[in-house]
Amino acid sequence: MERPLTQHIHPDGTTRTLREYVKTGGYRSLQRLSSGLAPKDLQRLVTDAGLRGRGGGGFLTGTKWSFVPMGADAQKPKYIVANGDEMEPGTFKDRVLMEGDPHGLVEGMILAGYAIDAEIGYIFLRGEYHLSAQRLTEAIAEAYAAGYLGKPLPGMGFRFDLHLHASAGRYICGEETALINALEGKRAVPRAKPPFPQTVGLWGKPTVVQNVETLYNIPHIVNQGSDWYHRLSRTQDGGTKIYGISGRVANPGWWELPLGTTAREVLERYAGGMADGVRFRGLLPGGISTAFMTEEHLDLPLDFSSIPPEVGRLGTATMIVLDDHTCPVRFVLNLEKFFARESCGWCTPCREGLPWVARILMSFEEGRATSEDLSLLKMHAKWLAPGHTFCGLAPGAMAPLQSALKYFHDDFERHISTEGCPWSKKSSQQRVLV
Template sequence: MTRILLSRMEAHPSDSHTLARYEATGGYAPLRKALGMAPEDIVAEVKAANLRGRGGASFPCGVKWGFLAPAEPRYLVINADESEPGTFKDRQLLERDPHQLLEGIIISSFALGVHHAFVYVRGEYPRPARRIQAAIDEAYAAGYLGADVAGSGYSLDVTVHLGGGAYICGEETALLNSLEGRRGEPRIKPPFPAVEGLYAKPTIVNNVETISNIPWIVEHGGAAYDAIGPEGSRGTKLFSLSGHVRKPGNYELVMGMSWREMIYDIGGGIRDGNALKAWIPGGASAPWFVEEHLDTPVTIDDIASNLSMIGSGAIVVMDETTCMVKAALRVVRFFSHESCGQCTPCREGTTWLQQVLTRLEAGDGRDIDLDLLLDISDNISPGLAWPPGMTTICPLGPSAVSPITSLAKYFKDEVVAHVHEGGCPLA
């Protein structure tokens, strides 16, 4: 069983978050190695690793780093605003192995010429914030942070910033606005953050899980990471399993297994011996999968070619007792609530989607409602294609369309039954 991210907390559950345990298990040796390397050689190792971003967009980390503009100062911002419904992996990394993340931050900052890094933790995560702050305090005391990192002469400060309860701040430019003390509204791109980010300076924004891989990559080399898993899905990936599975939880896996194995072997199958109805393969933004996808592979590119996405790695399983109209409404309600309000198609469209689904679920639906839902969706995401077309600054609006197209594709009869039977046929 290949382990990169969870090995320490699995072997040492009582103190995996402490500096003493981290150092005793080889921690901060990769940092010493990195400080002896040329920064561009570290970037080259991360490029060679073919590590793809774990926040949702799967963009190659090394390529993103390569876009960083030369101006000074530059910033590294860690996106710990984990809020995609179904996702709880970064919380575990922050709470149980914060030094692994912190060492990744220090190595990455050195590689990128950064002297001030930020960790943006969602406001509802005080315990994870306390754990990463405690790790930072320990690292300052031990000389891994501050004016002279591990005696190298390199200086780095790290600041933890607490969010205020807004999913949209997981979008990197909204996050930067929030960190600047503004409303968390996404910026029009370009310019991308690597050119004009925090305080209009070159900035790299990376996810917690992505950066937690960096110490291992530096220790073992990019080629070793690139040797794990299928092409395009290298390394290990944390999957958050939830919903109607027998064994919910976070699982660190080498990708390439089938969905059948993921749900029935790793997830332990469906609770109460029920039948599987559908699952969300990559967080609330992702179009749903159904039985016909059970034998397709779980890789970043296979999920995309089957017209959904791996996203944050959040798998939400729904059994036969689930009302799909209610499930779609719950996902749409989320996006409606979290819309920042800048773009009309998203602000108004998600509200309308919620209203129509609400009346459908309540048994007050009309024959035209499915067409109406699709028409509203087409105004948010023209063509209803995948990857989605956009009429908005960021992908939040189009994300609200995923449950609608999924309903139309796989559960049309159930929607129609809601209209004709005056409510849910399962009730």
């Protein structure tokens, strides 16, 4: 199986230096630019490859680029921003890439910059990723010293500069317009769209914000072509994907696999099944803003196009497993407390609604909930759905809640009828299992 993104990453967790990176073909893609690959050609190549945004949105990268004004009349400078604000709970794939192979991101950003004629790039990195920061700082310095950054590429007028921005917390920074505000040194509150960042972005200039893993794919597409890239995948979406799994499974971890791999394969073949003594009940396929999947969905190809919208969406492809020793209500309470804490506070439904949801879930755990509370939860899932809030945070928060109300309805009912959490008496056992 070909693993273009991760095959050279050291299993011992050490990083790859520039020398190592170049030895395995690193920065070779830049030579293709000088041999006549125009920005429009690069855009077309990536569109043909079927590369979709790996941050969870799944938007076609080539299409995203195509909205950027090009030519002599376009505003300058333009910016390319790597979204390395990996704070989606359960998600750790970008960290693996940035720590293990930082030059892959630098090369991907130079190419993405070239595709939209942007001469400046920023890596927006979450503040807690200190090891990534250290390794990216070293890689950027190496790339400057070697002339990949900071001076015109050989035989061309194109020159690219790259900066690292270490952030200071807050999940909302991952939303692309909030990220732009944060990068400008402001509060990370999302902006109204339109205008979209591709035309009015960072400091009012055309800007493309892309997930770290997405950018890692671009050098390989340039080197090997779009047909090769398509063949890596099992489905119509191109390429491989880093799938991860956490929770009470035998062997939590990450694996680079063809897009379209099923959750059952990841769980059983790679993660070795559930941990001893616990049984599978459900999983969130990609971070906590995705809907639960249960046994019946385990054989669905996991990509951006094959999951029916009524079931959910792939998100980041780093799964979190719910087992039978963990209370699903308390599981969802943990998620909603996270969202309530991380709301930026800008719009009322999110700021007020999410703490309300968390309080209601708490009442289930404390044995105070009535059937009215169950209806209130269902109503919130509607009130905070897409279209009622300023950005996607609260609608994302409703995906696991709404699906939990569907698949684990009996468990919610049991909390009401037994006036408390059926799992709480088991909690001492639970500790032993950990």
